[in-house]
Amino acid sequence: MPRLLHLDSSARTDSFTRRLGAAFVRAWRLNGGGEVTHRDLAIDPPPPISEGWTSLCDTLLREGITEAATDHYAQAVRTEAERRAWAVTEPLLAELLAADVVLIGAPMYNFGVPAALKAWIDQVTFPKMVLAPRRFVVLSARGGAYGPGTPREPFDHQGRYLLDFFHGHYGVEDAEVISAELVNSLSDPGLAGRLPQHLDSAAAALARAVELGTELATVPATTSADRTLAKEG
Numbered sequence: 001m002p003r004l005l006h007l008d009s010s011a012r013t014d015s016f017t018r019r020l021g022a023a024f025v026r027a028w029r030l031n032g033g034g035e036v037t038h039r040d041l042a043i044d045p046p047p048p049i050s051e052g053w054t055s056l057c058d059t060l061l062r063e064g065i066t067e068a069a070t071d072h073y074a075q076a077v078r079t080e081a082e083r084r085a086w087a088v089t090e091p092l093l094a095e096l097l098a099a100d101v102v103l104i105g106a107p108m109y110n111f112g113v114p115a116a117l118k119a120w121i122d123q124v125t126f127p128k129m130v131l132a133p134r135r136f137v138v139l140s141a142r143g144g145a146y147g148p149g150t151p152r153e154p155f156d157h158q159g160r161y162l163l164d165f166f167h168g169h170y171g172v173e174d175a176e177v178i179s180a181e182l183v184n185s186l187s188d189p190g191l192a193g194r195l196p197q198h199l200d201s202a203a204a205a206l207a208r209a210v211e212l213g214t215e216l217a218t219v220p221a222t223t224s225a226d227r228t229l230a231k232e233g
């Protein structure tokens with residue numbers, strides 16, 4: 001059965017990205033998806049990377065250690081500072097590498113992603129890493145409208161960034177962003193006229209989250225964790 005890593009990063013408890021994530025996970029469970037690991041980056045934010053992390057990363061580059069596997073990367077850990085850095089990275093990376101599907105709740109904060117999510121990305125990604133065949137789903141919510149053709153489309157450094165990063169750079173073929181737009185029309189009187197557009201967008205996002213949770217619950221399990229078990233067996 002496929003495994004799911006579910007990350008939340010909204011500072012709000014009653015949040016759109018959390019609601020979309022809960023709907024996805026409910027559909028995943030109802031349709032036979034496997035183990036779910038949930039990490040709340042807002043409650044337990046990873047620290048920014050340290051100098052030990054950067055020197056570990058330099059060793060990986062210098063020595064051509066590129067296979068995305070914790071036991072490979074661990075070979076580059078040599079100094080005390082690198083050991084401290086690896087102690088933070090290793091459990092986060094192990095969760096990522098054990099997942100077949102990665103579900104990321106990512107609100108737009110100041111045109112980008114929350115700092116805690118960016119810290120997680122910095123901690124777990126290494127040069128020339130290939131994250132395929134994992135599938136990535138980004139659950140986005142934003143106060144305004146940033147979809148195709150909107151005046152603010154070029155300001156989208158959140159959903160667009162995550163797609164460019166995982167799909168464009170880290171070899172993930174199957175990545176999708178689901179977005180609830182114009183959330184601020186619920187609270188900003190200046191945006192009240194856009195409420196119908198928000199409601200349509202939120203309903204479509206919820207429906208797509210359920211659809212994808214259902215569909216991805218039955219993808220083949222192909223993670224490194226399975227390969228390790230197969231090797232041991």
Ligand SMILES: Cc1cc2nc3c(=O)[nH]c(=O)nc-3n(C[C@H](O)[C@H](O)[C@H](O)COP(=O)(O)O)c2cc1C
Nearest residue numbers: 010015016017107108109110111141142143144183
């Ligand atoms: C710190 C902060 C920064 C935000 N920056 C933006 C922004 O740049 N553009 C935008 O459209 N909405 C912005 N918003 C609104 C959020 O994107 C919106 O409230 C969204 O629903 C947050 O996701 P959540 O409901 O999962 O918490 C910001 C909200 C916060 C709290």
